[in-house]
Amino acid sequence: MAEVADGQEEHQQIATALDLEHIDVNLFRSKSLWLPVNARGVFGGQVISQALVSATNCVDPAYTLHSLHCYFLLSASPADPIIYRVERTRDGRSYVTRTVHATQRGRTIFVMTCSFQRPEPGQLTHQWPMPSGLSNPEQCENAEAHYEKLLLHESLDPRIRKYAEQYVAERKRSPMAIKTAGIKYASNGATLYMWWFKAKNIPKYPISFQKCILSYMSDSQFIGVVPRTLGSYYYLQGPKQLLMMTSLDHTIWFYDNNFDCGDWLLYVVESPRSGEGRGVVHGRMYTRDGTLVAVTSQEGVIRARGFEPKDPSAGEPKVKL
Template sequence: MGDSNQVEHEQISTSLEVEQLDVNLFRSKSLWLPVRARGVFGGQVISQALVSATNCVNPAFGLHSLHCYFLLSASPSTPIIYHVDRVRQGRSYTTLFVKAVQNGRTIFVLMCSFQKPEPWQPSHQWPMPKVPSPENCELEETRYNNLLASATISPGLKKGYQDALAERTRSPIAIKRAGEHHIEADGTVTYMYWMQARNIPKYEPPFQKCILSYISDMNFISSASKTMGLKRFGQGPNTVSMTSTLDHSIYFYSDDFDCGDWLLHVINSPRTGSGRGVVHGRMYTRDGTLVAVTSQEGVVRANVRGPAEPKMDAKL
């Protein structure tokens, strides 16, 4: 599956596609392994599980939240089987549970809830921060090209930038930094990225939510390591040795958005420690509508060693 998966990854529609095997049983068609990653891209697993669940729901109900746990790294060489359990069907809400299995082991679980919309209810939202428009921000590919043009770049760093450039160029998602990270007076650090699914038609809301779920896992847990000043490439205690998602949640508050246009993901990391970090995010359309609230915790480890564990007494 390996080489064809990397090609299919370049189109978001094929990247999220699953094959229906039975009423509540689905199988992945392609799986993508990012550069330097331990397993299949988490956003793809979330989205494929969500596509499977959406195929089992009455269209009158719209997805409003999802909560998931990553249990084991997934290999790109073996299809993932998604088992959908229709847990509860109510008049206003319906709940489904999805278990992702690979090689007989559960690698991921997803609980998602769907609601009959109630647009007549009152609403409020936090305003979108003031940022440059996406047209006035540069693509990550351009940024990496500029970094590679530096005369002082080390060979190790050069290889890291080259890998990142190749991955960004082939990705179905375009990313632009909305300016440099912002630091509030109280020390809160905010990272903001414009993100867009490349060259897609205007899909219906259920599939738009699946694409947003894919997008939401990009540059997310890495914001925790960036907040601490850890570098992605290089050596030493101020570099990242590992990041890996543990859990991920999304709350949707709109059916009226298009991932083919730019979405702004505003990200903060309130806490890191004990080899873990948590990040919170808000997804806005370019007109300032807050369409989704995101959250994730993951393993965030620096390149430092802990104390040696004491030897166990053989008599115990």
């Protein structure tokens, strides 16, 4: 679907991360899988984007992707290939629907339904504006800069040092460049976490593949905003110690067919609610010029050590009526 850009090592190429083997009609197999530092399974963004590449290959190019909805059912191992089976759910005049079942070792690990639309230019439009007062990506620090500074401290906790070293090395090998754009506090009380994203050293791909790349990016720095909002981290002791974080579902809506993931995109993420061992995040992706090209949502399992529940045998307090 896309050519490999010259001058990159294999593991740093976004095209390699998304590359699939076409083994039969509607049937595809992964060629490479990536396990992030401290992750329970293969990077979710890679599974989403590979499933989307499979679906896109089974759709008439006259239709463009406008939405995808998926569920992560089981963690994927990087040791075995993932098989993607595309079901041609519906072919309509204006919209086409495809469902992708991803299996590994005979078990379904992931399901995605995606919808493609015949473009309708000239319709009414509106969008939320990009947050104001941001620095250009060239003026922002790489996401790994914080951990590089931590590593300069000789007294750093060995557990944090190990993670920081792994994270810095991972970011340098990643096909994505990420820069920290800052934190803003909205008037409604929401905390907005922001990053600049781009794919490293890629040619100008067609929009169908650009959407696959954006889908890959969209799962990074995403569900992690829930524990950030809660002030919950793995290295803490006490009730705020983070014990588990994993994605349950993921949704993307696309509203533009003219963007380039080889240039910087701003990812604005907020978490409106968490509780019951779960949390939800919403995201918006903007081009440099402020065009809102995609809206995202995700829910995940977020388990912290928490507080000891009250003893139900103690009974309810008596209230005098």
